[in-house]
Amino acid sequence: FLRYSTQKVFLSSMSSAMMLSILMRAARGEGSMGIRHGARTGFRSYRTTRAFASQAPSRQSGVISTEELNKMAKSASTRIIDASWHMPATGRVGYEEYLKGPRVPNAVFFDIDRASDDSNPLPHMLPSATDFADYVNEIGINDNDTVIVYDTIGMFSAPRVWWMFRYFQHPNVYVLNGGLPAWIESGLPLETTEIDPKSQPEKLTNFSAKEQKGFLVSHQKMKELVNSGVTNIFDVRSKERFTGQAPDPRGLRSGHMPNAVNIPFNLVLDSNGKLLPNSKLSSVFASVDMEKGVVSSCGSGVTACIVALAMYELGFRSHQHQGIYDGAWSEWASDEGCEVLKGD
The missing domain is CATH 3.40.250.10 (Rhodanese-like domain)
Incomplete structure (x- = not known):
């Protein structure tokens, strides 16, 4: 996760209206589609040269x-x-x-x-x-x-x-x-x-499994990433849980990790529970420097994978963008040694 992605994306497929919108929002320092940056992140410039392309994915859809x-x-x-x-x-x-x-x-x-x-x-x-x-x-x-x-x-x-x-x-x-x-x-x-x-009958099959450890982020690794700030941390819980306005459903401390970015998972879905088309998905991440890589987190490791799937659809398919903090908020908030912030 500490290496920059070599994936290149281009603006050639972007409409002039979309580009103008991004530039205007950058000038105003605004976020995009409800995305919120955790405290300590400071000003994050919009990088139009790293915007998403609407080109076909390099592999089959997920x-x-x-x-x-x-x-x-x-x-x-x-x-x-x-x-x-x-x-x-x-x-x-x-x-x-x-x-x-x-x-x-x-x-x-x-x-x-x-x-x-x-x-x-x-x-x-x-x-x-x-x-x-x-x-x-x-x-x-x-x-x-x-x-x-x-x-x-x-x-x-x-x-x-x-x-x-x-x-x-x-x-x-x-x-x-x-x-x-x-x-x-x-x-x-x-x-x-x-x-x-x-x-139900007994099933005899021959499935085999081999781990890809780069996709899994441990608690220790997460603490290192939070402290370094070199990798994007997507917290996909609701805005209310991220800011600490809503109590945690498991009775844990409420708030978010330092340097986290709030991208509620429902932002990548339509009203029928379907993943948005790529043309709309790209705008969800427009304010994020994706070359820094991504680790996604949620309450217990489930809904973070919705946002991982959205990134997969946009072509971000390696461990640099598909990492999941499996312990998620359940682990972070339970560790009294881990800092918890409230507000945006």
Whole structure:
């Protein structure tokens, strides 16, 4: 994360109106789309020479549409995952809802809390490669499968599982844009019969996993990055939680890390829970010097992956921009030795 990205982006595809808007906002020293810089960051100039291009991504998109999934579902190598997870305060349990339905046909359930490091008291921390492979084999996924992940909210917990598969070097993994709500809205087939968990057959597969450690940011590394200020730290929690106006839902200290930038994850989504098109996503990050690299953080490592997916769509796909602070606010705020700031 301390190295500058060598990725080059160009202004040739930008409209004159967009360029004029960026220049005018730079002159006024304004933020963009609700982005807030943490205290201590000081003035950050807008770098129009590092604005995003609207060119096609260098690789396949990380999201697919309902129409695309409907076609892919006919292939035996397509595995569909319901990765629904909900904040404890909602009272919703993803697995129970999956069993009752409705579901995308032939979907299996991925339990974020089960596929975690159960020796760590923090919520759903990444498991070891061995434990991840064991769990993925248990739900019936092979090395050569194409994995499609969705959730019942639209775009909430599915990107976390997408990021986990990428972290463990499974290349063919995608997020269903808009999740189950989009599938239902499209009028596509559903499974509505309740599943008896005891009747599910044993699955024998050959999934293997290997870690990409550069994608995972430890607590110690995070403290170093905060102190150095050389890497962008995206805090994707709500503005109210970032500023400390709202209490933390887990009863922790409220506020944010020094040098953090607030980019609430809902800024990269539309009103239907779909990822914004690239032309709109680029404006979310217009005020950020992306050459510095990015580490994303949230409350417990889930929603940070939504913003990681957004950056992936814009072509920022290496560990320099896909790093997740897994311990997130749950770990930072629990450490009395870590500074917590309030306000913008």
